[in-house]
Amino acid sequence: MTYLHDIGKYFLMIKETFVKPTKGKVLRVLIFKEIDDLIIGSLGIVAFISFFVGGVVAIQTALNLTNPIIPKELIGFASRQSVILEFAPTFLSIIMAGKVGSFITSSIGTMRVTEQIDALEVMGINSLNYLVFPKIVAMCFYPFVIAIAMFLGILGAYIAAVYGGFTTADQFLTGLKDDFIPFHISYAFIKTFIFSFLLATIPSFHGFYMRGGALEVGKASTTSFVWTSVSIIVVNYFITQMLLS
Amino acid sequence: MIEVRELRKGFGDVEVLKGLTTSFDKGKTNLIIGQSGSGKTVFIKSMLGLFRPDSGKILYDGICYSDLDFEEQRAIREKIGMVFQGSALFDSMTVEENIMFPLQMFTKMKKTEMRERANVVIDRVNLENANHKLPSEISGGMQKRVAIARAIVNNPRYLFCDEPNSGLDPHTATVIDNLIQEITKEFNITTIINTHDMNSVMEIGEKIVFLKEGNLAWEGDKTQIFRTDNEEVTNFVYSSNLFKMVRKAQNAQ
Structure with a gap:
């Protein structure tokens, strides 16, 4: 029953986020600040992880190609498919649930604990619109992060495969282009866009409705990470089922 | 003037406010006192609209708050200044930005005008050389002054303070009390x-409302509170050794 209550409360929060808007001038500043915190601030870690995981995918594929009948082009093909279909949109979103999600939960939770949210409400400001809406708008830029992750993941795979001596550049590039289905890119970005909404709203929900002190802020961040990850995995399953099968 | 009529508020099975009726006068420092758990914070938060009362009415200058729609309630809230127990300053904003915040939200002032107005109230609360500091870089007493400055910057009609001098040394606490009274x-x-x-x-008890377990146990002013025969009030007032000694000295005279 608690879960059902929380799910209902989550949807009511989303509804409340889009009504009674904050003054446009103030909102614009908040959106730019959130883009800086959530998007620009995540580029470094995303680039680092993507590059090296891309490399590992290529090496693992190469090391498992023990049968000489299987062409070396498969390394490029497998790297592309892994990075574009799952690693960049899903795996990175789970990492972002830890990085961005816990930042959102702890910052909003701290505002709750220190009565800053009460201060906003006393002034007659819709605190949900003020705090959550800019995060949702900022996270609309999250697909750009994933596009960069896709590029760097494949670049990492190329460098690891070619300079690691597992395949030639021509073989890798041939595999990379082989059987390319453009819809896979659309599929990846559709789910990224949905994940970005989950990444902005679920951690906000856990921060906004938390009660207690510093310890509870920590607990809320952990709970938020768990629920955001679970939601991403479940939603990923259903989107994949709907769009690819 | 704020009037409260038969205000009730509970959480689950626990009734915290049990039908409070009182009024708070304009131009006066009205104090709500009582032991921890007596319902003071719930009372103040109910008046502010942060808690929805179960029943009863709160009238701001004769206008019943609960009868208003969101926009009308917002209009009243714009006239309210609030000083929170922990100051509730926005961590990511400087002192000046914190004070300018209500002006940014509710006025069409230009940035230079906002800065001028902020500096007027900064001078009024005697905050010097703190404009560009973050709340974490200033002392607790200064944070309280910033909170007061933010509360009065938009010329409020009603000022609420939740334990404004908690955590402050006696001297700073008196300074803050006097500042609030002067501003009032x-x-x-x-x-x-x-x-x-x-x-x-x-120091500043021009009207005092004493709460006991969610009920209005006594009301009066600072001279009356030391003469009352109300046992609950005297138990509260003379619970500290200092006041016991004062009473002993008064009786000896």
Whole structure:
């Protein structure tokens, strides 16, 4: 029953986020600040992880190609498919649930604990619109992060495969282009866009409705990470089922 | 003036406010006192609209708050200034930005005008050389002054203070109390202070409302509170050794 209550409360929060808007001038500043915190601030870690995981995918594929009948082009093909279909949109979103999600939960939770949210409400400001809406708008830029992750993941795979001596550049590039289905890119970005909404709203929900002190802020961040990850995995399953099968 | 009629508020099975009826006068420092758990914070938060009362009415200058729609309630809230117990300053903003915040939200002032107005109230609360500091870089007493400055920057009609001198040394606490009283007189606003500090009662208690387990147990002013025969009030007032000694000295005279 608690879960059902929380799910209902989550949807009511989303509804409340889009009504009674904050003054446009103030909102614009908040959106730019959130883009800086959530998007620009995540580029470094995303680039680092993507590059090296891309490399590992290529090496693992190469090391498992023990049968000489299987062409070396498969390394490029497998790297592309892994990075574009799952690693960049899903795996990175789970990492972002830890990085961005816990930042959102702890910052909003701290505002709750220190009565800053009460201060906003006393002034007659819709605190949900003020705090959550800019995060949702900022996270609309999250697909750009994933596009960069896709590029760097494949670049990492190329460098690891070619300079690691597992395949030639021509073989890798041939595999990379082989059987390319453009819809896979659309599929990846559709789910990224949905994940970005989950990444902005679920951690906000856990921060906004938390009660207690510093310890509870920590607990809320952990709970938020768990629920955001679970939601991403479940939603990923259903989107994949709907769009690819 | 703020009037409260038959205000009730509970959480689950626990009834915290049990039908409070009282009024708070304009141009006076009105104090709500009582022991911890007596319902002071719930009372003040219910008046502010942060808690929805179960029943009863709250009238701001004769207008019933609960009868208003969101926009009308927002219009009233714009006239309210609030000083929170922990100051509730926005961590990511400087002192000046914190003070300018209500102006940014509710006025069409230009940035230079906002800065001028902010500097007027900064001078009024005697905050020097702190404009560009973050709340974490200033002392607790200064944070309280910033909170007061933010509360009065938009010329409020009602000022609420939740334990404004908690965590402050006695001297700074007295300074903050006097500052609130001066501002109340200067701007002729209705000020309501939630406290359990007897020094505040002695300094600025022009009207005192004593709560006991969610009921209004007594009301009067700072001279009456030391003469009352109400046992609950005397138990509260003379619970500290200092006041016991004062009473002993008075009786000896």
